[in-house]
Amino acid sequence: MKRLLSKATQALRQWHGPLTEDLVLQPGRFGLGQVPARLAPDGTATTVCGFCSTGCGLTAHLRNGEAINLSPATDYPVNLGMACPKGWEALAPLRAPDRATAPLRRTAHGEFEPISWEDAIGALVENFKRIQQQHGPDSLAWLGTGQITCEELGFLGALAKFGMGIRHGDGNTRQCMATAVTAYKESFGFDAPPYTYADFEQSDVVVLVGSNLCIAHPILWQRIMRNTHRPEILVVDPRKTETAMAATQHYPLKPKSDLVLLYGVANILITQGWIDRGYVENHTNGFEVFAQFVASFTPRIVGEATGLSIEQLQRFAATIHRGERVSFWWTMGVNQGHEATRTAQAIINLALMTGNLGRPGTGANSITGQCNAMGSRLFSNTTNLLGGHDFCNPAHREKVARVLGLASSCIPQSNSWAYDQIVQGIADDKIKGLWIVGTNSAHSWIDQDQFSALLGKLEFLVVQDMYASTETARRAHLVLPAAGWGEKEGTFINSERRFGHVRKVARAPGQALADFHIFQLIAQVWGCSDMFARWDSPEGVFNLLKELTRAQPCDITGIGNYAHLDRAGGVQWPFPDTRPASTRLVGETESHVGLQTERRLFEDGRFYHPDGRAKFIFGPPRPLPEIPDGQFPLLLLTGRGTSAQWHTGSRTEKSDVLRKLRPANLYIEINPSDAAALLIQPGDEVRVTSRRGTITAAAFITRIIQAGQVFIPMHYSATNKLTLAVFDPYSRQPAYKACAVRVQKAQ
Secondary structure, eight states: OHHHHHHHHHHHHHHTSOSTTOEEOOTTTTSTTOOOEEOOTTOEEEEEOSSBTTOOEEEEEEETTEEEEEEEOTTOTTTTTOOOHHHHTTTGGGGOTTBOOSOEEEOTTSOEEEOOHHHHHHHHHHHHHHHHHHHOGGGEEEEEOSSSOHHHHHHHHHIIIIISOOOEEEEGGGGTTHHHHHHHHHHHSSOOOOOOTHHHHHOSEEEEESOOHHHHOHHHHHHHHTOTTOOEEEEEOSSOOHHHHHSSEEEOOOTTOHHHHHHHHHHHHHHTTOSOHHHHHHHEEOHHHHHHHHTTOOHHHHHHHHOOOHHHHHHHHHHHHHOSSEEEEEOHHHHSSTTHHHHHHHHHHHHHHTTOSSSTTOEEEEOOOBTTHHHHHHHSSSSSBTTTBOTTOHHHHHHHHHHHTOOGGGSOSSOOOOHHHHHHHHHTTOOOEEEEESOOHHHHSSSHHHHHHHHTTOSEEEEEESBSOSTTGGGOSEEEEBOOTTSSOEEEEOTTSEEEEEOOOSOOOTTOBOHHHHHHHHHHHHTOGGGGTTOOSHHHHHHHHHHHTTTSTTOOTTOOOHHHHHHHTOEESOOOTTOOGGGSOTTOOTTOOOSOSOOOSOTTSOOSSTTSOEEOOOOOOOOOSSOOOSSSOEEEEEEOOOTTOOTTOTTGGGOHHHHHTSOSSOEEEEOHHHHHHTTOOTTOEEEEEETTEEEEEEEEEOTTSOTTEEEEETTSTTGGGTOOOOBOTTTOOBOTTOEEEEEEEOO
């Protein structure tokens, strides 16, 4: 323990040291060949926003070495001088009065008491090792996040799996992006979103499926507004969302009938001969079988299933056909469904059959949710072995072991349980100890009451977070106070595969430490610190991650260092150090800057399957798992509420400004015809009941929602008391978006 105390003191001193030694660049920092300058006490530093996956560049304005406010970076290639309300207010969560500032241990009386880092790490190690000894090595699990840096994600996954022997770990990326990961892997051979944000500005047809881009990703909507081609904008969504209102065509289909619709559109394109035969024959496999499969999805059948007219279906297909540059985009409306993977692949199939891949303004494009969900996908050591490798591939295990200087025997030979399987493992008394890092599972996980009850079965629950006030932290036996975005250094990867440098522009409060340093302390006390001797700094780990990607589709060995990312305004993967001379600068060195700020995949028509071809993948649609009936006659939809709210609100709720930009109380959207039948007036308090629970909400009567449907935003803590725990069979992503409810006026 003395060694731990020394290590903790060293980490604290390092963490709370001066910020003025950080390297930043003066105006023009994203031009080629710029030289970094030292940060002046009253200077500026550019960093990447820590909320959503757009990955906007923000300029931190510093006084005495610490950020006092933020503004959008005018020359960052992602946001081009724009920022949403969350970006402007990103410092507010760091200054919240309820920050966790010391480790907390639950007493025998059920209350929290502050303890030292020495005692906290000792308690974690003692309890986790005891559980492993009593119940076996697979009795522990962890749940991670897409909110921490790539370097921290890699450290967490390597420490847990290689050092602590915890095989089962997953991230909250499972809740938002697992479907896209699975779809891309099966269709393209790798988890590879092919686009660049410039495609929003170069398309003449933009198809948005299950995406309220105006609200969820407002900067990306602004990129569409910059499009000079006057594009047709097609929105597929049951609700008349803000995005649907601004679109040129809205397709208000029945909830979760997307797969039938997309197969029907494919059938029309094929029967009309509106496909790119040359592209299909030269770059894909499986088209003829796919064409036979969708032949049964006639306009009449599809119209009955979706609620759309035959004329609407024909217009949809004809608009795609007329477009020279068609881009297809999807987000959570697709990913969070009971047949989500096949729906995402149906979108991919439309892009493949029309040759809309690899060219400007095209693509089958998944937009990510969290700020570093893409980093979680590549480096969290959950669904992938580090660097997009495969746990089940012996050659991959050997490579990772060699790069990290480890024995390959310490790398698991099988994949982890997914998030829902870990939760079921708690229910089945197989998981006895759980480590939750940077996520508020007791709020965000589906069928909330069941999950909260399961937490009570655990022998030891550790929560590592910025706040001890979250629903999850309040259930913990041990809380470890973590630094947040802006209080540490590392990298994020945004939706368009762009690595961005996250800067330390503020000091963490009290004894809070970066997750990186917490992992160092745990490794020290667990007794595996020798395995991580080279993991001495975030940038040192970044160099390890770079080498792990060598020869992978996501190869970034050509990125020099953090300063390179600063100069280039971020770098999209792949960026190997074996790039052809045409993409290099005259005289560039190992610290070179990328010549192109916007790059897309598959420009050569080659994909990541061994034969270089993409695959048409499809399957029969399945009915909704829970259909409205006499007892529960309405269908509940969930989604984002406003651009001022983020996920469970654990950070956005700390901002006075953001709180004023969103409804203070839980509300439910109800169609006027349903409200009249239920004798509900605007503002009435109503009871909303599903087979899993009951909540109260204020009635908001609007034609935005169709008759027979209701909508509640995902951000309020009560919403997931209603949702149904059903999962896509391929991605194991929860189907948050549709379940049966009844609504009654409260007495």
